[in-house]
Amino acid sequence: MKLTKPNCIGSDISNLSSFCFCLFHVLPYINQAKYTYEEIMGYTGHAFHINVRVEAIDKWGPTMYDWDGVIPRGLHNLGLISKDIAYSGYHMEVPNVLNNSIALIRQSIDKGVPLIMWEPLGPEFGIIYGYNDESQSLYVIDAAIEGEIPFDRIGRGDDTPEFYVLSIDEVINRSPNDRIMGTLDLILKYGLTDAHDTWEFSTGLPAYDAWIIAFNNKKIDFYGNSFNIQVLKNARESAIGFLNKFKNEFIKEEEIELINQSKNSLIEAVKLINELELLFPYPTGGNPREDLIRDKAIQLLNDIKEKEKSALLYLKILRDNKICL
Incomplete structure (x- = not known):
């Protein structure tokens, strides 16, 4: 059973947030193509995220965030109920995980809905759009590659032992107030504080402190540092676009003004991120361990954080204020 192949390769949508990239290309299958990429990034909270690996600021920071905490809540803000099968540190001996995921894949594809999977072809989220029981394989695609993979490839990518398969199970109606509150709660949880329960990664405003510590310790990964800057820039530019539309959900002038003030602060942040990008061009990364460049970067990170x-x-x-109404 194979669905029409998603139009991922050559898409003009950024895949720097690969989950949101995949979601954008899955939504038309459930008649939810009304959402722009910026709205998907905003309602799911990704536009306001920062997630870094504290030791070296390497390429894994932007992808190894709290999937279970962010993704279902973000989808709920869009009026989507999901089913997922996830297992961190997966290996083949874990009972039922693979069989259950294949059953979920068959069920979703048979309903006409592609699934989102971690690392089908490379270290990012991709889309499953079909299966072949005879060859025991899946039809998969991401932003750059398409192909067939065996069933037992799930959770056995070349880079990470992370098992994650997600299906959109149901579309529901959410009240405007529930959507607004759910979105703000998600943005603030992963924006203001460090929501990670592990020392290895840091999120929210404390992530900037971890980034600065890595600079001071001269442990910055050249490629990873420049990649994190690209992801951060894409997210905050998306946040600005999202807030421009989000304010239309409000009537009171004081509420709209708060959103405009937030947007203006993010515009200033993006200007500073652009300066950071000039210091560490992607993908070569510049020289983050040179003292003068490091000092400039630390100042910029402090300013961006503020x-x-x-x-x-x-x-x-x-x-x-919405709670008090």
Whole structure:
């Protein structure tokens, strides 16, 4: 059983947030193509995320965030109920995980809905759009590659032992107020504080402190540092676009003004991120261990953190005011 292949390769949608890239290309199959990429990034909270690996700021930071905490809640903000099968540190001996995931894949494809999977072809999210029981294989695609993989490839990527398969199971109606509150809660949880329960990664405003520590310790990964900057820039530019549309969900002038103030702070943050990008061009990465460049980068990271803190606090005031109504 094979669905029409998603139009991923050559898409003009950024895959720097590969989950949101995949979701954008899955939504038309459930008649939800009304959402722009910026709206998907915003309602799921990804536009306001920062997630870094504290030791070296390598390429894994932007992808190894709290999937179980972020993704179902973000989908719910879009009026989507999902089913997923996930297992960190997966190996073939874990009972039932592979068989259950194949059953979920068959069920979803038979309903006409592709699934999102971690690392079908490379270290990012991709899409499953078909299966072949005779050859025991899946038809998969991501932003750059397409192909067939055996059933037992799930959770056995070349780079990470992470098992994750997700299906959109149901579309529901959410009230505007529930969508607004759910979105603000998700943005603030992973924006203001470090929501990770592991020392290895840091998220929210504390992630900037971890980034600065890595610079001071001269442990910055050249490629990873420049990649993190690209992901951060894409996210915050998406956040600005999202807030431009999000304000249309409000009527009161004081609420719209809070969103505009948040957006203006993010515009200033993006200007600073652009300066950071000039220091560490992607993918070569510049020289993050040279003292003068390092000192400039640390100052920029501190300034970006303050602008983002301001943007998030405006949204926190908005959320707190909504509760009091």
